Amino acid sequence: MYDTIIIGAGMSGLAAGIRLAYYDQRVCILERHTTIGGLNSFYRLRGRDYDVGLHALTNITPKGTKKGPLARLLRQLKMSWDELQIAPQLGSDIVFPGVRLRFDNDIDLLRSEVANEFPAERDNFDRLIAAIVEYDDLNESHQAISARAKVAEFIGDPLLLEMLFCPLMFYGSAREHDMDWGQFSIMFRSIFLEGLGRPQAGVRLILKQLVRKFRALGGELKLRTGVKEIVVENGQVRGVLLENGEFLEGRRVLSSAGWHETMRLCDDGEPVTTRSSGRLTFCETIATLDVEPSELGHVSTITFFNDSDQFHWTVPDEPCDVRSGVICSPNNFAYEESDGGKAVPGTMRITALANFDFWQGLDEKNYRLEKLRWYDRITDSAVRFVPDYRSRVLDTDMFTPNTIVRFTGHDGGAIYGAPEKQLDGRTHLPNLFVCGTDQGFVGIVGSILSGISMANQHCLKD
């Protein structure tokens, strides 16, 4: 009999597991896939290491900071800042036709860039920042306010408004066209007011630290162990039936499988609610180069680009939307010699919105062909905004919405989950709870905090 059974060994499930195991619960994490991580994972291909998911961690505040999501996460998991080996970004930019806004982990750079490029908006931008600093993220009434309408109360220039939304939507909007003011404020803080960083060894370092911690506390982790059913008796979860036929008894279940996916697993015949699973999904191209991008003149950590004055955040009609994208070079972080990680080979990653139905509908042969075709189109689009690296490519790979489904099991390959979150993590059953992207915040720090807070609220107190 387990105290808590956790479905999914991604960031949220592992973090929840650490909290519960630390307080002496008998806890087991079940992962369908052969490896941990879910959306944020890693793999090895033709002798090279790759990351999926993580471009950078958001919410990066300097060592010793006592407030904010990162500080809270470290305290709750009893980890030290140094364990994550985070190197800050060198500097990123948002590029629209004729305008480039640079930003780094000090908001003053973005303030001065806005003042230079949009002189009339200088004071307006400062007033917007002040409103975001004051925003109380525990006040759920802000959920319903349109961020576009709210930001337009401060910012008069429509181009600047689009340029501010572009990175925040790319890094965490499950909603199309707009965000709610709360999510906008949280994302603005996490990217512009706090900042971006990355461990030299990538996401595997974070995942390995979490697993090591979980196991050291006596937690059990079962890979290649899919859940077939959440077994319900008399209105209570009694345990889970595994795909291998085994039954595990548990006093409660915490699921990071997604809201719909979790509801479908329940065998009590309760109708699945009709909320949308979220439709926003990505393709990403990855190129390994024979040089560091900086030698080609590319020093930006992340470049958010859009090729017209208006930014479109919705499911594209085309297989991929190459009008906009995110270019990430994992080389361009301020790694220190002593970080101990292997040097990162020259890498360029480009992320673009994708159409899930198109990619799911392909047979094996056409899937391969379309991957090659859209690898080229995405890359051709991106090199309009960064130095052309195409002649320096040693090896490439690409993920599509199909890859995301395979790793996460989430409907529609939805990267940021359902537009409507189940913020309290509760379900129709008293001892079944959800965590992860459909419960709360997105990104690595966000999903870890989701696991922590759901464990705290629902699994520790009895």
Place this chain on the structure above:
Amino acid sequence: MTNSEIREEVLDILESIAPDEDLSKLDDDKNFREQLELDSMDFLDIVMELRKRHRVQIPEDDYMNLASMNSTVTYLTPLMKDIQKV
């Protein structure tokens, strides 16, 4: 445990929860929240550490008794008087 032993134990727990805080200047009459950067997650950890270390169960309705050092020690005294200091 005596009152001063309970106080020592609570200090030790605070130190494990918030290792960067300077606890030497803690005013026992004042709320923890006014003096330390503690949020509701940290308060839960005080409760959980007491359970983990001493099997002391604190119902959720009583969490408000843990506002300051003095109120915490007063609240814990009857619950911990039979526990031996190790």
